[in-house]
Amino acid sequence: MKKIGILGGVGWASTVDYYRAIAEGAGRHFAQRGYGSPLPVPPMTIESVTQAKTRALRGTAGDEASWAAFDAVFRAALLNLEGAGCDFGIIASNTPHARLHAIRQGVSMPILSIFDATADATATTGASRALVLGTSVTMQATNYADRLAADGITANDRLPDDHIAQMQAMIDDEFYGGASANARTKLLEFCNRHATAGTAILLACTELPLAFPDHLDDPVFEADGHLFVNSSAAHVTAALKKALAN
Numbered sequence: 001m002k003k004i005g006i007l008g009g010v011g012w013a014s015t016v017d018y019y020r021a022i023a024e025g026a027g028r029h030f031a032q033r034g035y036g037s038p039l040p041v042p043p044m045t046i047e048s049v050t051q052a053k054t055r056a057l058r059g060t061a062g063d064e065a066s067w068a069a070f071d072a073v074f075r076a077a078l079l080n081l082e083g084a085g086c087d088f089g090i091i092a093s094n095t096p097h098a099r100l101h102a103i104r105q106g107v108s109m110p111i112l113s114i115f116d117a118t119a120d121a122t123a124t125t126g127a128s129r130a131l132v133l134g135t136s137v138t139m140q141a142t143n144y145a146d147r148l149a150a151d152g153i154t155a156n157d158r159l160p161d162d163h164i165a166q167m168q169a170m171i172d173d174e175f176y177g178g179a180s181a182n183a184r185t186k187l188l189e190f191c192n193r194h195a196t197a198g199t200a201i202l203l204a205c206t207e208l209p210l211a212f213p214d215h216l217d218d219p220v221f222e223a224d225g226h227l228f229v230n231s232s233a234a235h236v237t238a239a240l241k242k243a244l245a246n
Contacts, residue, residue, distance in 0.1 A: 001026075001042045002243045005086030005109065007077045009048035010093035013178040014206035014232060018092040019044065021217055021236040022243075029244060042243040045084040047077040054096075061140050067099055074103040082109040090114075090239050094134050094204045094231055098141040112242060114235045115147045118202060121219040121234035123151040125227060127200035131156045133190070134204035136168040144204060159194065166190070175207035184211040188224050195226060206232045 004022065008015030027039040054073055059066030074096050081089050088110040091097060097114050104111050122130055130153050132144045145155035158164075167190065174183040187208065195201050200220075203209045209230045215221040219234040 001040065002087035002245070003043040003045070003085060004239055004243050005078070005081030005084065005089040006044060006046045006092055007049070007074065007081065007089060007096075008046050008092045010051050010054060010091075010095060011176055011207055012048065012051070013176070013210060015046065015048065015092045017210065017216060017232060018090070018206075018236060019046065021233065022240060025217065025236060025240045026244065029240070042240075045081055045086055047080050047084075049073055049077050058137065061137075064102070067102065071099055071102045074099070075106065078103065078107045078109065078111065082107060088112055088239075088242060090235060092232075092235075093206050095137045098137050098143055112235070112238055114231055115143055117234040117238040118204065118229060118231040119144070119147045119151060119153075120238075122148060122153060122200050122202065122229045125200045125220055125229065127153065127198060127227065129154050129156070129196070129198065130200045130202050130229075131191070131195045132202045132204050133167060133187075133208060134202075135171060136164050138204050139164045139167060144202065153200075156194070163194070171205055171207060175205070175210060179207070179210040179213075184224075187211050188226075191224075191226050198227075200227050200229050202229045202231060204231050206235075209233065 006018055023041045026041045030039045057070040078089055090112045094114055130148055132155050148155050170186055174180045174186055191201055209232050212223055217233050219230055219237055221228055
């Protein structure tokens with residue numbers, strides 16, 4: 001098995017769920033092949049950054065130089081994982097992926113993109129439109145729209161700034177440390193306002209799937225009248241495929 005490097009901490013609750021999902025997914029894989037307990041789990045190293053620090057270092061969209069300090073924190077973490085002998089890395093958060101082109105500079109270890117994994121899962125739904133929900137960085141960037149376009153899927157036009165701010169505030173207030181009791185209700189209210197029929201809703205913040213505990217390991221699922229794509233589960237599925245490949 002290949003060793004997985006997990007860059008986590010943004011936020012910590014979804015990092016915990018990544019570790020759980022990888023371990024349990026590997027267990028199911030080997031149990032189906034007749035292995036006995038204790039079931040094998042891929043070797044992993046977790047490098048956890050401090051979200052309060054990285055949030056303060058966010059730059060301004062369109063100003064590459066303003067992101068230099070943010071990029072440096074994540075690049076150093078990836079280099080630590082590379083130094084720990086990891087065969088490939090995953091960043092357990094959507095937001096830093098908007099800066100992956102800069103963060104990975106100088107890193108030799110392959111980095112598995114959450115954009116690719118989520119777009120591949122979205123393509124299986126047959127939907128022609130997608131609503132991308134996440135932090136302000138994710139929703140203001142065009143990374144998902146550009147990647148989905150390659151599969152003939154149109155992502156939502158950028159929502160008004162005040163609506164993006166509402167989603168960021170919801171993530172900060174209702175999802176930090178796990179989904180609150182109100183998290184699912186508020187998320188669904190947002191989806192009901194912005195998702196038209198037949199739209200695939202991308203939970204493109206790794207905390208958002210925590211509002212659906214029955215679907216944490218499902219890359220695609222239906223709930224409460226909506227079609228969802230779980231970016232965390234899609235990313236974990238891709239990581240397991242790579243780690244368990246011969």
